[in-house]
Amino acid sequence: MSSNNKVFKIAQLLLNQSIGENDRVDSDKVSAILNELRENPPAKHIEILKRFGFLVRRHMSSYQVSLEFKGGDGSEITNSLCKKNFIDHHATEVQAVDCPSLIAGFRVKIGDDVYEDSIANRLNNVRKALL
Amino acid sequence: MNSITDLIRKEIETLSVDASRSNVGKVTMLADGVARVEGLSKVMYNEMVEFPNDVLGIALNLEEDSVGCVLLGDTSSLKEGDEAKTTGKLLSVPVGMDLLGRVVDAAGRPIDGKGPIEAKEEYPVERIAPGIIPRKSVDQPLQTGIMAVDSMIPIGRGQRELIIGDRSTGKTTIAIDTIINQAKINKQGEQSGNKDFRPVYCIYVAVGQKNSNVARTIKILEETGAMEYVTIVSAPAADNPANQYLAPYAGCAMGEWFMENGRDALIVYDDLSKHAVAYRQISLILKRPSGREAYPGDVFYLHSRLLERSARLNEDNGNGSLTALPIIETQMGDVSGYIPTNVISITDGQIFLETDLFNKGIRPAVSVGLSVSRVGSAAQIKAYKKVAGKVKLELAQFRELAAFSQFESDLDAATKARLDRGARIVEMFKQTAFNPIPVEVQTAIMWGMQNDFFDSIDVDKISEAVASLKDYLSAQGKEVCNEIYKSGKLEESTEQNLRSALEDWKRTFA
Numbered sequence: 001m002s003s004n005n006k007v008f009k010i011a012q013l014l015l016n017q018s019i020g021e022n023d024r025v026d027s028d029k030v031s032a033i034l035n036e037l038r039e040n041p042p043a044k045h046i047e048i049l050k051r052f053g054f055l056v057r058r059h060m061s062s063y064q065v066s067l068e069f070k071g072g073d074g075s076e077i078t079n080s081l082c083k084k085n086f087i088d089h090h091a092t093e094v095q096a097v098d099c100p101s102l103i104a105g106f107r108v109k110i111g112d113d114v115y116e117d118s119i120a121n122r123l124n125n126v127r128k129a130l131l
Numbered sequence: 132m133n134s135i136t137d138l139i140r141k142e143i144e145t146l147s148v149d150a151s152r153s154n155v156g157k158v159t160m161l162a163d164g165v166a167r168v169e170g171l172s173k174v175m176y177n178e179m180v181e182f183p184n185d186v187l188g189i190a191l192n193l194e195e196d197s198v199g200c201v202l203l204g205d206t207s208s209l210k211e212g213d214e215a216k217t218t219g220k221l222l223s224v225p226v227g228m229d230l231l232g233r234v235v236d237a238a239g240r241p242i243d244g245k246g247p248i249e250a251k252e253e254y255p256v257e258r259i260a261p262g263i264i265p266r267k268s269v270d271q272p273l274q275t276g277i278m279a280v281d282s283m284i285p286i287g288r289g290q291r292e293l294i295i296g297d298r299s300t301g302k303t304t305i306a307i308d309t310i311i312n313q314a315k316i317n318k319q320g321e322q323s324g325n326k327d328f329r330p331v332y333c334i335y336v337a338v339g340q341k342n343s344n345v346a347r348t349i350k351i352l353e354e355t356g357a358m359e360y361v362t363i364v365s366a367p368a369a370d371n372p373a374n375q376y377l378a379p380y381a382g383c384a385m386g387e388w389f390m391e392n393g394r395d396a397l398i399v400y401d402d403l404s405k406h407a408v409a410y411r412q413i414s415l416i417l418k419r420p421s422g423r424e425a426y427p428g429d430v431f432y433l434h435s436r437l438l439e440r441s442a443r444l445n446e447d448n449g450n451g452s453l454t455a456l457p458i459i460e461t462q463m464g465d466v467s468g469y470i471p472t473n474v475i476s477i478t479d480g481q482i483f484l485e486t487d488l489f490n491k492g493i494r495p496a497v498s499v500g501l502s503v504s505r506v507g508s509a510a511q512i513k514a515y516k517k518v519a520g521k522v523k524l525e526l527a528q529f530r531e532l533a534a535f536s537q538f539e540s541d542l543d544a545a546t547k548a549r550l551d552r553g554a555r556i557v558e559m560f561k562q563t564a565f566n567p568i569p570v571e572v573q574t575a576i577m578w579g580m581q582n583d584f585f586d587s588i589d590v591d592k593i594s595e596a597v598a599s600l601k602d603y604l605s606a607q608g609k610e611v612c613n614e615i616y617k618s619g620k621l622e623e624s625t626e627q628n629l630r631s632a633l634e635d636w637k638r639t640f641a
Contacts, residue, residue: 008195054169054196109155112172114216117150125151128185130139 007044011051015059025060061111065092068099069106070118077106153216156198158182161209164202164371165416168215171198177257179218184208187238188215189222189373192417199417201373203238221257224381225250226388231332234349234363237374237381242365254384256377260439267445269479272510273331273397273454276312276567277305279497279560282519282577283526284482287510288331288395289443289452293474295459295466296484301495302458303344304564305482306399307351309456310335312567313397314357319569331454332389333357334398336364336382338375339405351565368405375409383440386453390442393449398441402458403434407470424469431473438477466501480504493557494564499526514621515570518577522556529553555585558593571615572604578621579633588640599640600633608632 014033020026033052042048069077074096092110099107105118156170166188174180180188180200186209192199200215203222224239229250234243241248269287286292294302313331320328335352337345345365352358362385366378379400389396400406407430414427422428434457441455457478459471464486466475475481480503488496508516532550536542542550559580562568568576576597579585588596604612611628615621621629 051196058196112154112156112170114153114155115150116153121151 003044007047007051010042010048011055014048014052015055018056019059024063025056030056063092065094066109067094067096067106068102068109069096070099070102071104074098081108153218155214155216158209158211158213158215159197161206161211163412163416164206164373165413166200166202166206166209166215168198168200169196171215171217174198174217177221179220179222180215181218182209182215183213187222189377191413192419201376201413201417202371203373203377204371206371221255222377223253223255224384226252226254226385230362230385232359232361234345234365235381237364237366237370237378239381239385252388254388256380256384258384258387258440260436261442261444261448265444265448266442269443269506269510271329271395271443271452272507272512272570273309273395274312274316274567274570275305275309276315276569277308277495277562278568278573278576279495279562280305280482281511281515281570281573282560283499283523284480284497284502284504285507285511285515286454286456286504287443287507288454289441290480290504290506290510291438291441291455291457291478292504292507293457293459293478293481294484295461295471295475295481296496297461297464297486300484300486300489301564302460302484303348303401305484305495306335306401306456306458307348308565308567309397310352310361310399311355311357311565314355314360315567315569317360318356329395330360331395331397333361334364334382334386334396335361336366336379336398336400338366338378338400338402339368339409340365340401342367342369355565372409372412375406376413379403379406379437383437383453387440390444390451390453391449393451395452395454397454397456400437400455400457402460403474404458404460404470407433426469430470431477434470434474435477438474479506492561494561497560499523499530512570512574512619514574514615514619514625515577517621518574518581521581522577525549526553526556529556551586551590554590555588555593556580558590559585559597561594561597568601569612569616571612572601574615574621575604575608575612575629575633576600578626578629582630582633584633584637596640600636603636603639604632608636 018025018029018033020029037045037049067074067078078094078096101120103119107114107116107118154171154173156168158166159169160167171180171190174190174193176190176193178190180190182188182202186202186204186206188200188202190198190200225248227250229248233241233245233248236242269289271288273286273288275281275286294305296302310333313333317330320330335348345367349363352361364378364382366374382398386396386398407426410430410433411426415421415425419427438455438457441453443452444450457474459474461468461471466483483498483501484496485498488498528549532546533553536546536550559576579600585593585596611625611632614625614628618625
């Protein structure tokens, strides 16, 4: 097995150890793992930490929904998106932020996927079409 | 004013107002025209990726935790942490007749200051080459207008013929001559009103060249009136390696449009050595494993997938063709280098240009021994085949005998005759740049050589005699040339007319 593969495998094991109930990353478990790594640093310590950080970020993004909106109420928009089964309220954590740069409308980010229906996006499309 | 607002209104009406969905990532590294992006989990191979400030990239490396993108255009405004998003599209370039007479970059954007290109269609730059079924064998000639090439290394429509040689041996000149000759033939064909006439449109792809060289090429094409049949795709040395890597594929897509629409096209890749270097640069920055001479393992595929797209299609598929003239620069005449051997094995023959011949004043400096056309002779017109059949052999024998005769003081009559004939043929093949000769005139000159009309002329006056005969044939001897042009054959009556025309010329020349 190449050294890179070993790093990937160890980082994956650490991620598995960090996951608590509801398939979410448990901050206490992550702190415990980091303490352990600090006290007994393994070979390729930094590479393992970088990879572990990446895996944790990726896992968290799968259940953390970022909602940017302008106009209306954030919780109302969240509820309406949940009603339309766009967001699973139980499986995700929704963070709603008021975002004036959208002018009006909303932008939902789930993992790498972005859904957007805003005036700013439409104006950008017009700009691109006319260039 | 009203028309402008109408245009804007029309554009806005066609826009989709639905919620958009995209897959995004964050730039984690930027270097030498390549970005590494974290995220973009749903990106496809070769998909266009959009960066801020309308910078586009292409996803080339799909890894477990990141995506390697080559960037097109000005990347100076990008920074770490910028958002990149998928577009769901492959890189496409405009294609069609509107591109003729224009100079474009690797993405098909005009760079000649002649305004926007109103192309109705777009083709993706990366396409699968035609398979076996739609193809047919090469059976129509593509005249270069260069006697040494058309007689000994004939090229057919749909063929891939490599032009290879050291720097400054006349590689680009052969390609430009061929383009100029196509323009001349096109104009002649259009004037004749022949409905069966098929013009050849040309695409010249300049990769990694100096801007001054590209400008000179454009000037030559404009001065010779060839530009109206040519599209130039330019990715100069100052351009980023991604554009240099993409330019040949973009040019090929433009050529494919002609082929798939039942037309004939010629594409010149000038040159593929620099293309391979640009690809090596991208691959090394993308941290792909390197092999021989630090080229990545797929450098053969890089050129094979490009050159395989040149083909001759059969009648069921429109009967179009795309002929390719790739150019490779060798180092110290070494044809056994990595990239030269790769491209030699892919193409249907090569025109090898020698520095020694060039320095001796034999131009075009075509090496008869190392040059070959594997399929082109099937496309040579009958009249030409009849007069040029033995020339290659005679010239090869001459070169061999000339080497030996240096050590021999007493030569027999037959050897002397062969040496004499060879020297005359070498002189006959000398041709100035950007001055292609029509095939019927070439046939007449070759016929004159084969029928001893040049034997009484001093060897050092052969070039002068050929020039004089050329002038004679385009004036007084026009009728006999037209006869050869129309029939494509050398009938007995044509030969008689040719003999009397050449006898007449000989009297005036003497």
